[in-house]
Amino acid sequence: MIEMQDVHKAFGDNRVLQGMTLTIPKGTSLVIIGGSGTGKSVALKCILGLIQPESGRILVDGKDASKGDRDAFLARFGMLFQGGALFDSLPVWQNVAFRLLRGSLKRPQEEARQIAIEKLRRVGLKADVADRLPAELSGGMQKRVGLARAIAAEPEIIFFDEPTTGLDPIMAGVINDLIREIVTEMGATAMTITHDMTSVRAIADDVAMLHDGVIQWTGPVAQMDASGDPYLDQFIHGRAEGPIEAVR
Template sequence: MIELRDVHKTFGTNAVLKGVNLTIPKGTSMVIIGGSGTGKSVLLKSVLGLVTPDSGLITLDGNDVTKGDRDAFLARFGMLFQGGALFDSLTVWQNVAFRLLRGSLKRPKNEAREIAIEKLRRVGLKPDVADRFPAELSGGMQKRVGLARAIAAEPEIIFFDEPTTGLDPIMSGVINDLIREIVVEMGATAMTITHDMTSVRAIADNVAMLHGGVIQWTGPVSRMDASGDPYLDQFIAGRAEGPIEAVR
């Protein structure tokens, strides 16, 4: 469904992507791992068209993501942001229904609210949360609201940016399980960027490791531990010694 062919991106003198090749089949969950500053977010933004590659091609269903109707293209995506990115001045249900209250996906206000409450239920939040403001919620609840917003418009593709950052181990497990259940239920294509190996094992069908500006290894999550790739092995084990130099 999503394909990247020899994608390059440089910022000034910093070459971030140096020829990325990656294929994400429809209806599968791809998790991209790699250290901080390796270009995972740049890769995600490139697929969304928020960053334009210097060279190479990114396609969605075989079509160049930089061409065509931009609104129609973005309407196919849902996004769970790393920091939640909820709007402080809007109530929870208005946050969840944000895309349903404007633009090409606009629904009547009452209908949008009903959809928002149903999505909140799906992520384990009661209807009485709907009229609260984000500041009244815990970090874990805010993350669930973000997940409800990501799925509110029934997207074909969902991106998860560090979905468990800032959460305790138990809440991280809850969010991981929710993501996996929802992606399977919806039949969505998922792309996650994370350095949390617990999330990788819970969410992924396939894993790709980004290092040195290229995909160092990719394959099914079931083959990850026996990959034989020294970069991947070091990353999984969290060892300071190995081909990946620790920044001090």
């Protein structure tokens, strides 16, 4: 279980998180929605320790995320970055098996390669992609490689940052289905950030809406359309008029 308790984070005068409180039960898939610049990615990076919050607590399975063995903590996570964040200088298979080639999860090179190829197959890519460089792949293929890397070490918790941004609707649907399948079969806890309402309905068990640095609404995806929350209604229907200012 991941808990964020009254988390605050500012960048200069820009107060991004203003007391964000959120609980993600173990094994559930939570999607965070909200406008651009509302701090969704910041929240996710705070949990991973990539950004230090000014105040508040972040607990993972009841333990403070900022304390204890950092390598062991991060070994529990997998993350798909918005742009893929694949390492340009490494072939695809070494990107996927990055964690398996070094550190506490190190395996023999051939075994790591086989695992990487298996994970590539899992996300619908052929084995011949393994030796290509990331720059030789299309955007959709890079996203899939990023997804394969996120699941390579079979993490307990997976984060997806804008998994369908920049993809055509068909490829977005493929990625959404893959995420749902993988999360279900691995039994992982998942946290996804997206603007794409199709992704929300495909991926989420629960939805949380972040607005003005706090969670405006949270609940099961099935209740999202009947929430009665004007902020959530405006967002999910993409209306220019409503309590959320269209110009930010």
